[in-house]
Amino acid sequence: MVGAKTYRAGSLKEALAQVRRDLGGAAVILGTREVRRRRMFGLGSRELVEVTASDGSKPVGPPVSMPEPSSVAIPASSEVLHSQFGEQLSRLHAMVEDLSRHGRLDHLLPDLPGELVPTYASLLEAEVPESLARRLVRYVAERLEPDEARNPEAVRDSLREAVESCVQIAPPIAAVAGTRRVVALVGPTGVGKTTTVAKLAANFKLAHGLRPGLVTVDTYRIAAVEQLRTYAEIIDLPLAVANAPGEMRRAIDELGDVDLVLIDTAGRSPRDEVKIRELADFLAAAQPDEVHLVLSAVAGERSLRAAVERFSVAHADRLILTKLDEADGLGGVLAVLGHADRPVSYLTTGQAVPDDIEPADRARIARLILGLDVVS
Ligand SMILES: Nc1nc2c(ncn2[C@@H]2O[C@H](COP(=O)(O)OP(=O)(O)OP(=O)(O)O)[C@@H](O)[C@H]2O)c(=O)[nH]1
Ligand SMILES: [Mg+2]
Known part of the structure; x- marks a missing residue:
C-alpha cells in the first residue's frame, strides 16, 4: 500500500501514464489539478498537471468518480450546487482540451521526432502561427541528430538560429554631420x-x-x-x-x-x-x-x-x-x-x-x- 502519491507531467495523458506505470491498472485517481506555469525554453508558458493517486488498496480520500446517489450531499443552496457543478465542468473541459490538443499534435507531426513535439507546443503557446511553428521545428529537426534533439540546449540553439533566419536587420539611421x-x-x-x-x-x-x-x-x-x-x-x-x-x-x-x-x-x-x-x-x-x-x-x-x-x-x-x-x-x-x-x-x-x-x-x-x- 502506498497511500496517496502525486505525479506531475506536462499533460494529463502523460501524468496518467506515470500513474499506470507506477501503481498499475487498479490505481484510483484522487484528484487532478494544474499546479503551475513554467516556461519551456522561455517560450510562452505551460500548465503542469498534477495527479494524486493511490494504488487502490486502501481508501485515502474521496476518489474522483461519480458518487453513489445515496452519498450525494444536499448542498446548502443552489448557489453551492452551481459552483460545484461549474468547477467540475471546467475541470472536465480542461481535461478534454488537453487530451485533444496532444492527440492533435501527434497526428499533425508524424514527420517530426517526438522529442520536438514539446518545442512545437511551446511555439504555439508563444502565439507563433502553426505553419511557421512547423517550419521552425522542421528546421531544427533537419539540423539535429536524434540524440541532439533530446538535448534542450541544442534544441534551443538551433531554434534560435531558425528564428534569426526570419529576421532582417536595417542599420541605424545614417545621419552624418554636415549632410541632411x-x-x-x-x-x-x-x-x-x-x-x-x-x-x-x-x-x-x-x-x-x-x-x-x-x-x-x-x-x-x-x-x-x-x-x-x-x-x-x-x-x-x-x-x-x-x-x-x-x-x-x-x-x-x-x-x-x-x-x-x-x-x-x-x-x-x-x-x-x-x-x-x-x-x-x-x-x-x-x-x-x-x-x-x-x-x-x-x-x-x-x-x-x-x-x-x-x-x-x-x-x-x-x-x-x-x-x-x-x-x-x-x-x-x-x-x-x-x-x-x-x-x-x-x-x-x-x-x-x-x-x-x-x-x-x-x-x-x-x-x-x-x-x-x-x-x-
Ligand atoms: N510601454 C511602452 N509605451 C510606449 C512605448 N512607446 C510609446 N509608448 C506610449 O504609447 C503611447 C502613445 O505614444 P505616441 O508616441 O503618442 O503614439 P503615436 O503613434 O504618436 O500616436 P498617434 O500620433 O496618436 O497616432 C504613449 O503613452 C507612449 O508613452 C514603448 O516602447 N513602450
Ligand atoms: Mg503621434
Missing part, C-alpha cells in the same frame, strides 16, 4: 511614433552630437502638435509644421542647418486608405531617405500584417517595433517579420525618452521572441 538626412515615421494610431521621434532626436543630439530638427504633419489634433512641440522644447530642437503636402519642402527648409530631419506623421488606421494615400502625398513631397513603419509588438498578427500591407503605399522600407515591454508573446511579430520582407531598424522598450530605444540586433530579437532575453 530626411527620415519619416509612419504607422497606425497610438503605436509610439511621436515618442520614438523624440527618443531618436534626443539620442542623435545627445549621444552623437548631431543637429536634428522635427517636422510634424499631424495637424488634425492640436494636442499632437503640442506633444511634439513639448519634446522639441525640452530637447532644444527646431520644429516646423506642414499643414499640406505643398508645405512640406518649406517646413523642412525652415529647420535651417540640420543634419537629421525627423518627420512625425499622424496615426492612420490601416483600414483608412484615403488617409494613408494623403500621408503618401506628404511623404512624396518630403522625399525622405528612409521611411520607418512603426508597429506595436502588442498588436496581433492580423493587424500587424494589415499595417505592413497598407503602409507599403507610403513606401515604408523599415520597421520599428515598439512596446516590447508590454508584449506577452512575440509569435505574431515573428510571423510578420518573416513575411514582411522589411528589415527592423529599432526596438523600443518603454515610455522613457530618450532611454527606452535600441538599434535592432538580430540575436537580441530572436532571444526576445524565444523569451531567452528580457526587455531591460
Whole structure:
C-alpha cells in the first residue's frame, strides 16, 4: 500500500501514464489539478498537471468518480450546487482540451521526432502561427541528430538560429554631420511614433552630437502638435509644421542647418486608405531617405500584417517595433517579420525618452521572441 502519491507531467495523458506505470491498472485517481506555469525554453508558458493517486488498496480520500446517489450531499443552496457543478465542468473541459490538443499534435507531426513535439507546443503557446511553428521545428529537426534533439540546449540553439533566419536587420539611421538626412515615421494610431521621434532626436543630439530638427504633419489634433512641440522644447530642437503636402519642402527648409530631419506623421488606421494615400502625398513631397513603419509588438498578427500591407503605399522600407515591454508573446511579430520582407531598424522598450530605444540586433530579437532575453 502506498497511500496517496502525486505525479506531475506536462499533460494529463502523460501524468496518467506515470500513474499506470507506477501503481498499475487498479490505481484510483484522487484528484487532478494544474499546479503551475513554467516556461519551456522561455517560450510562452505551460500548465503542469498534477495527479494524486493511490494504488487502490486502501481508501485515502474521496476518489474522483461519480458518487453513489445515496452519498450525494444536499448542498446548502443552489448557489453551492452551481459552483460545484461549474468547477467540475471546467475541470472536465480542461481535461478534454488537453487530451485533444496532444492527440492533435501527434497526428499533425508524424514527420517530426517526438522529442520536438514539446518545442512545437511551446511555439504555439508563444502565439507563433502553426505553419511557421512547423517550419521552425522542421528546421531544427533537419539540423539535429536524434540524440541532439533530446538535448534542450541544442534544441534551443538551433531554434534560435531558425528564428534569426526570419529576421532582417536595417542599420541605424545614417545621419552624418554636415549632410541632411530626411527620415519619416509612419504607422497606425497610438503605436509610439511621436515618442520614438523624440527618443531618436534626443539620442542623435545627445549621444552623437548631431543637429536634428522635427517636422510634424499631424495637424488634425492640436494636442499632437503640442506633444511634439513639448519634446522639441525640452530637447532644444527646431520644429516646423506642414499643414499640406505643398508645405512640406518649406517646413523642412525652415529647420535651417540640420543634419537629421525627423518627420512625425499622424496615426492612420490601416483600414483608412484615403488617409494613408494623403500621408503618401506628404511623404512624396518630403522625399525622405528612409521611411520607418512603426508597429506595436502588442498588436496581433492580423493587424500587424494589415499595417505592413497598407503602409507599403507610403513606401515604408523599415520597421520599428515598439512596446516590447508590454508584449506577452512575440509569435505574431515573428510571423510578420518573416513575411514582411522589411528589415527592423529599432526596438523600443518603454515610455522613457530618450532611454527606452535600441538599434535592432538580430540575436537580441530572436532571444526576445524565444523569451531567452528580457526587455531591460
Ligand atoms: N510601454 C511602452 N509605451 C510606449 C512605448 N512607446 C510609446 N509608448 C506610449 O504609447 C503611447 C502613445 O505614444 P505616441 O508616441 O503618442 O503614439 P503615436 O503613434 O504618436 O500616436 P498617434 O500620433 O496618436 O497616432 C504613449 O503613452 C507612449 O508613452 C514603448 O516602447 N513602450
Ligand atoms: Mg503621434
